[in-house]
Amino acid sequence: MKKILVIDDEEWLREMIHLALKQKGFDVIESSNGADGIEKARQELPDLILCDINMEKVDGYLTLASLRNEAPTAAIPFILMTGLADNAGMRHGMELGADDYLAKPFTTDALYAAVEARLKKAQTVRDEAERKLAHLRDNISLMMPHEMRTPLNGILSNAELLAESASTLKTSEIVEIGQEIHNSSQRLERLIENFLVFAQLELIAADPKNVNALRIGKTDDAASLVREHATAQADQAGRPRDLSLDLTGLSAPLATEYLAKITDELVQNAFKFSEAGTPVRVTLKEAFNSVVLTISDQGRGFSTEQIAQIGAYIQFERKMNEQQGLGLGLTIAKRLVELHGGAFSIDGKKGEGATVIAKLPKTKIEAN
DSSP states (O other): OOEEEEEOSOHHHHHHHHHHHHHTTOEEEEESSHHHHHHHHHHHOOSEEEEESOOSSSOHHHHHHHHHTSTTTTTSOEEEEESOOOHHHHHHHHHHTOOEEEESSOOHHHHHHHHHHHHHHHHHHHHHHHHHHHHHHHHHHHHHHHHHHHHHHHHHHHHHHHHHHGGGSOHHHHHHHHHHHHHHHHHHHHHHHHHHHHHHHHHHHTOHHHHHHHTTOOBSOHHHHHHHHHHHHHHHTTOGGGEEEEEOOOOBSSOHHHHHHHHHHHHHHHHHTSOTTSOEEEEEEEETTEEEEEEEESSSOOOHHHHHHHHTTGGGOTTTOOOTTTOHHHHHHHHHHHHTTOEEEEEOOTTSOEEEEEEEESSOOOOO
């Protein structure tokens, strides 16, 4: 039985709504003001809230804002009821996170339609989130042990060698073994970090409200950030002279940590799959009301099939495919760009290098 909280300072209207919803099999809770309604929402965690706008002290807008700012109540479907439905008020309510409006007076049919529509949409979101979680659990359980084995073996084998033969090893050999352990540990750390990032992005993608919150971020000096991270990746690869930068000073429509992550993964990938002495070019520019980040190399490139597989995230389907070398980082970069309403593309042929283009819209796009 779905639980619905009705918040309204008019007793006769609460009773009418209560009776109407009870006839449809709903469990109904009543509250006569916003402050009490907030407390009951926290305690009862209803499946849906119907709330009047015009109430003394704590009105419908304040009630909505308060509940949207608390994690347990933030996702509860919220319908505002008002006898003065104007465009400015409706827009304000939607900006605060209202799911729908009911203009007073309304019929029982209109009430039923609004309630059923919001409950159905909420259930659809929950079902999609559960589907994504199940898919994510399946993919991680299959891929994680396989991907962790290589760096973990490097740590274990070198640590064992050090423990058993330290007394007979030269100082230079001990240093080399220690460096191998350190390198394998860093690789393992990055792998675990990327799995956590990917899991977080999949959870965000399951809810349009979370996607819209993600899109609020902005990087004012995108060129400096891209330069810093691209240079760090070039230094880490031991190829600082191979890096070519052409960066336009502009702001980018995503948070600094996300732009840094995209840059790190794509530039690292370019160095990883190209030979020393060949250029890796990074450009940042504005084109057609978009911010465009392009990374190109002259390495092994991608086949048409591999590009299609990256787009479908098939690297996680290890029951059917073995995607050695494609890596999770490329998928994370693609996912971040798409979650921000952008477009991600790869151009190039096998053995002829690759050009990866991340295009982000400068105008914010609302997720549905």
